[in-house]
Each structure stands twice: as structure tokens, then as C-alpha cells.
Amino acid sequence: MSDSAASVDYRKITLDGLWHNNPALVQLLGLCPLLAVTGTVTNALGLGLATLLVLLGSSFSVSLIRNHVPASVRLPAFVMIIASFVTCAELLMQAFTYELYLILGIFIPLIVTNCAILGRADAFASKHSPLAALIDALMVGLGFALVLILLGALRELFGQGTLFSGMDLLFGPLAANWQITFFTDFQVLILMLPPGAFFGMGLIIAGKNLLDNHLKERQKPQIITSDKTSRRVRVTN
Template sequence: MNGHGTIANELGVNGLWKQNPALIQMLGLCPTLAVSTSFVNAVSLGLATVVVMMIASTAVAVLRHVIPREIRIPVFILIIAGLVTVVDLLMNAYLHSLYLVLGIFVPLIVTNCIVLARVEAFAAKNRPDYAGLDALMMGLGLVWVLALIGAIREIIGQGTLFAGIEWIVPSWSAITLFGDASQGFLLAMLPPGAFIVLGFLVAAHNALTAWQKARTKKRTLAASAPAAPTPIGGEA
């Protein structure tokens, strides 16, 4: 039981932080930079990717012993393409306005390096529950980065937050932070703005990781340091 808990914790930490697909592995930069013009767009595509990753990874883990190694990549892509088609049709049917905004990036989940990389590197070598958990954590790691980039770009670029939320929940509306969208900083809404925000996030992630390592090393050295000898007679 403890072994399973340790593995689950490790998968969670790796996906959300240590091996974050957007900040560390630099995978899936196309949707990360292109769709993250708003919080809603970024999170929507991220969640669609999570659904595809989880089902694809679990399916591949279940079938890993019966898929011939020589044709594993075409089989993996076929499974992913089938799932993406289902997600694409569902979004077109029930979230049509959002679907029109996301456009070609929903079908392009098929070629997203994150999905195929986790299927090939992890799901094809591990049991289904671990494969599904790994996909979930890696996907959520992508989602929180996309959400942060989308929120920052939307706030700076057009002065709103949750723009487009009415496409998902009609009774909700965006939050306006300053009156006129033309007052926003246009660069934030353009591709260079996405690179700049991502660069700052990567730098912050690296700085926090270095601080954590230094703190852990300091604690380890303090714990392993020999205790001071007791003076003879108990006197200093």
C-alpha cells in the first residue's frame, strides 16, 4: 500500500512540477502559445487534452502486451486520433461557440507531443492505473500553466478575465478589470507576448526549484553535522 502511495505521489509531483510538460519538457508549445490568449480558451483546450491523454494512456496500458512493437507508434496514433475525433465532435455539438474559437487546435491534439510522448514513454511500459494517473498529472501540469499564461495575457492585453465563459455557462459573464479593451497592452495578445510570459514562468520555476534544492541541502547538512562535545564537568 505504501509503495503504491509513494508511486502515486511521485507521479503527481513529476507531472505538476518536476517534469512539467510545458515548463520543463517544453512539449505542446503550439497550443500553449497559440490558444492562451484568454483563460477560458487555454483551460478548455488543456482539459480536452487531459481527457484524451487519460483515456489513450489507459487504453495503451491495457493493450500493451498485444500491440506488436514494430507497429506500436501507428497504433498509438490511431487510438489518439479516434479519441480526438470523439472530443472534437462533442465540442462541436455542445460547445459550438468555443469550438469555433479553438478551431484547428482541437484536431491537432492528435499530433500533440505531450500525448504521444506519455503514451510511448510511460503508458506502454506500465499498468493501467499508473498510466492513467501519470496522464492525469501531466495533463493537469499543462492545464495550470496554460491557465496562468491565459490569465496573464488576457488581463494585460484586454483588461478582462474569463472572457468567453458565457460559451460554457450562459448565465456567467467575464470580469472587466478596466473599462476599455483598447487600453490593454496589445503585445500580450500577440505570439511574442506568449513567449515573454512563458519565459518569465520558466525563470520563476527554475528559481523556485533552485531555492528548494538549496534549502533541502542546508537541512541535510545541518542534520548530518556532528553534535558539539559536552565539556568535562558540565562547564562551558
């Protein structure tokens, strides 16, 4: 099955991946690593980049072989492709960001089980051209990574009063001074604990739903009603 360039709505793909069908905010997929490692922006960004790399590689590869894989072995083939790219991401992190790799721990290999990645491979990449699959993977990966970073920033800011702490684990000594300290005497420690991830995620989802409802209300056509004033005429004989 193939698609022509005219049949692919890239604007819809972009909006769906980033907002309308965001895997974390709407589909609620991949919540286990999202809630587990978002204690800081650094952790969230590291996992987000790894997930994005796996999404791009697996979606592109699935699209390339979509016409050559029998339906009976389609899902096992997709899982093997995803596992291969997760291994690549894991080896890259071991080579260049080893300390961050140790912090993220088991959640890097668990990208294989992320339903958002397998879902995009099966629902989109296996039915569209490599270019469309790449753009879809990019938007879905960015949407997922942005939610990770937003949740990490929320928990780090109110949980320990800083932002971008430990960025040198990801970008090396160049980022050693990137940490911003906002306050040290007010900390909501529960945000740094596992329950805090649920609270933060709930606030983010609630904020998205409120914004969506507000935009829907603004888009409703305004019905202007004009009241006709009736005049009473008194007739005297």
C-alpha cells in the same frame, strides 16, 4: 510487461506530472497550441480540458493493449488510438461548445501531434497498469492545463484588463456574468499578440526555475563552523 501496485510511486508520478517533469515547463512539449490559443482563460481552459480528455483515454487504452501489440506496429497503433480520442473530443466540442470550437480551430485536431500525449503513451502507459497510466495521464494533463490557464490569465489580465471573459462559450449562459474587469485604461496590447505568448511563457518558466533554485538552496545542509579562539600566554621569567 506489468507492474505491481507496490512498484509504482504515485507520489512521484503526481509531482513529476504537475511540477518536476511538467510537459510545458520542463519538457517544453506542446508549445504550438499552448502559445497560439492562450489569449484568454476561456480558450486556455477549453484546450486544456480537451487535451486532458485525450490523455486519459489514450493512456488508459494503450495500457490495456500493451501486451497485445507487436513492437513493429506499436507507434502507429498509439497514434490511431490518440486520433480516435481527439475525434471524440472534437465532436463533443462541436456539439456542446461550438463557438469555442470555432475559435480554437485547427488546434483541436492538432492535439494528435502533441508530443506530450504520444510520449506518455510510449514511455509510461505502455509499461504500466491501467490505474498507474490513468493517474499519470491525469497529472500530466492537469500540469499542462494549469500552465495553459496561467498563461491565458496572464495575457488576458494585462492584455485587455479582464479575467474569465467569454466563459459562456464553455459553460453556457450560466457563466455569462463571470467576467471580472480590473482596468480599462491600461492594457499591454503586445501580450494579446503572438509575441506576447513567448514573453509570458518565458516569465512563467523563469519563475519556476527561480522557485526550484530557491528550494534547492533551502534543502542544502547548513554547515556550522565554530572558530576556535586561541589564547596567547606570556611567560615571564
